[in-house]
Amino acid sequence: MAKADTSVKWFHSGMANGPVLRGEAGALIELLDACLINGFDSRAVDSIAVAGGVATVSLSAGNPFEQHVVIQLAGATPAALNAEWRIATSGASSFTFLCPGIADGTATGTITCKRAPAGWAKPFSATNKGVYQSIDTNTTQLYLRLDDAHAQYTRVRGYENMTDADTGDGLFPTLAQCAATAYSWPKSNAAGIASRSWALVADGSMIHFLPVWTASYPHADVFRFGDAVPLFAADAYHCAISAAAAASPAWPSHANATVMNMQYQTGCYFARGADQAAGAAVTRNIAMNVNSAGGYSSAPPVAGELTFAPQIAFHANAIRASIPGLLVGLERKTDYITRTVSEGVDGRWYLKVAVGENVSTPDGSFVALDVTGPWR
Structure with missing residues (x-):
């Protein structure tokens, strides 16, 4: 089992809390900054459980992240989780990704997740x-x-x-x-x-x-x-x-x-x-x-x-x-x-x-x- 490639990022206007394309000065720079530089839609993560090289991320407030998108985690221990990951499966309040090499267990810390920039x-x-x-x-x-x-x-x-x-x-x-x-x-x-x-x-x-x-x-x-x-x-x-x-x-x-x-x-x-x-x-x-x-x-x-x-x-x-x-x-x-x-x-x-x-x-x-x- 290998980690999924994360080199390609994709975004569209139907994604929650994303940039708004509109007829105003600066609107396209806002969009490119969000997609290329900063990412967007940061969410608080309730828990991350790793078992058999698969991480399950729970978000009790609701999961906005679709299957196949790339997300970026921060604030987690073990630190190896603080990286980009491509979502393998996605549900209403959780998603999973492949994380080979990370030991089984439950992550600690104040963890956040966002759409990763390009x-x-x-x-x-x-x-x-x-x-x-x-x-x-x-x-x-x-x-x-x-x-x-x-x-x-x-x-x-x-x-x-x-x-x-x-x-x-x-x-x-x-x-x-x-x-x-x-x-x-x-x-x-x-x-x-x-x-x-x-x-x-x-x-x-x-x-x-x-x-x-x-x-x-x-x-x-x-x-x-x-x-x-x-x-x-x-x-x-x-x-x-x-x-x-x-x-x-x-x-x-x-x-x-x-x-x-x-x-x-x-x-x-x-x-x-x-x-x-x-x-x-x-x-x-x-x-x-x-x-x-x-x-x-x-x-x-x-x-x-x-x-x-x-x-x-x-x-x-x-x-x-x-x-x-x-x-x-x-x-x-x-x-x-x-x-x-x-x-x-x-x-x-x-x-x-x-x-x-x-x-x-x-x-x-x-x-x-x-x-x-x-x-x-």
Whole structure:
């Protein structure tokens, strides 16, 4: 029996006491701080009993933590329990996790439990500005900068180097490719406190952010930042970013070809081209031969099953890298509920999220995000 991998963290707007995505300045920085840096929803633990390498955690006030999420314990004795754990089973007032190597017994101390953050750093910040970076020295460790001063649209940009929240070089995309106000992760189509649904799934070097940012279109956009899995070890600038390449996008996937309209390259960039020369490079993302909205309308070959394809990133019509953690649905599935977690034939668990374009009802397009890990 081995400890379950905890490298992948997943969150969504249906989780208790989580950050609220809304049309206000600073709202997306609040969300990323909660999911990447701090975690959220700390609860008092009544007891932890370990037997046969399985820990049972009791919370008499109610257990909000779902199966497969990663939690972080603190304040326990033995100290080995003060770590991250992936929940194996979950009930109304308790959950369990595998803890091989920890002796049988009952923990003592003032113990708390919270949703574990993805474990990124925030090296620089200013009013309504935030800079995020992987802490893994085996990654590119390039920077994601947010200017969250606008109520509805957060301006995003990648940087190769930064010295404070406003100073850096090696922008991707460059300002010549996308103006400063024309590259964004939308929060809401309307200014104000009305909340919007969202999901975020990340490991230590890739973030997938899926906001349902407009009430008129009840499906998610898909944005990302972080390291793809390069085809060649010499590729040192395989950090990818995607966003809406428009000052005020009008609908999900408007000016954004991350998973919809994949025959285009709009909004998708690597820090540099495959030749490693300075300057951002556009990238095109393909999942098998699905390159536009939706997928195949025919039923899958095995009744009740769905098929997915990994996403491959191209530069200059050549395969450069694969995108970790995200699969693209190959059928149209209009009757499933968004944010459904289910098991794949590979034994991993996937969070399915409806995605779409400028249609008022979901057209059946969806993605599946691996919440089991590891991605690499």
